[in-house]
Amino acid sequence: MERITMNRQQIETTPAGPDLDALVAEAAKWDHNHKIRECEDGFYNYCEYCGYEPRFMEPEPGGCTGFPPYSTDIDKAWELVEERHQKREYLTLTYLMDVGPTPYYLAEFRMSKKWGEGITAPEAITRAYLLAKLEEE
Numbered sequence: 358m359e360r361i362t363m364n365r366q367q368i369e370t371t372p373a374g375p376d377l378d379a380l381v382a383e384a385a386k387w388d389h390n391h392k393i394r395e396c397e398d399g400f401y402n403y404c405e406y407c408g409y410e411p412r413f414m415e416p417e418p419g420g421c422t423g424f425p426p427y428s429t430d431i432d433k434a435w436e437l438v439e440e441r442h443q444k445r446e447y448l449t450l451t452y453l454m455d456v457g458p459t460p461y462y463l464a465e466f467r468m469s470k471k472w473g474e475g476i477t478a479p480e481a482i483t484r485a486y487l488l489a490k491l492e493e494e
C-alpha cells in the first residue's frame with residue numbers, strides 16, 4: 358500500500374492553493390487525467406489544471422502535471438465529501454462569525470471526528486478530508 362507522505366502540521370499550515378491540492382490529489386489517489394476544456398471556437402482546447410494543449414504539445418509521460426483545485430473550488434471539494442459518504446461518513450459544515458477577528462468555516466467528519474478550518478468552505482473541507490485520510494493509512 359502506498360503511504361501518504363503528509364503530516365498533520367503540513368495539513369493545517371499549507372495555504373489553500375496548488376500545494377494543498379497536491380496533498381489531496383495524493384490522498385485521493387487522483388488518476389492524473391487531464392481535464393480538457395473546449396473553447397467556444399471549437400478549435401482551441403487545453404487542460405484547465407496544467408495548461409496542456411493537445412493540438413500543440415506532446416503529452417508529458419505520467420499525465421497531468423497540475424492538480425484539481427480541491428481547496429479553492431467547492432465543486433471539487435464536494436467530490437471529497439461524496440467519497441467520504443461512500444464510507445458512511447457525513448459532513449457538518451459550520452460558519453463561525455463571532456469567535457474572533459476573522460470568520461471561518463469549520464468542516465467536520467462526524468464519525469472519524471476529524472475537522473478542518475478554513476477561510477472558505479473548500480479549504481476547510483480539504484483539511485478535514487486530509488486529516489481523516491491521514492488516520493486511515
Ligand SMILES: [Zn+2]
Pocket residue numbers: 390391392404405406407408409420421422423
Ligand atoms: Zn492537465
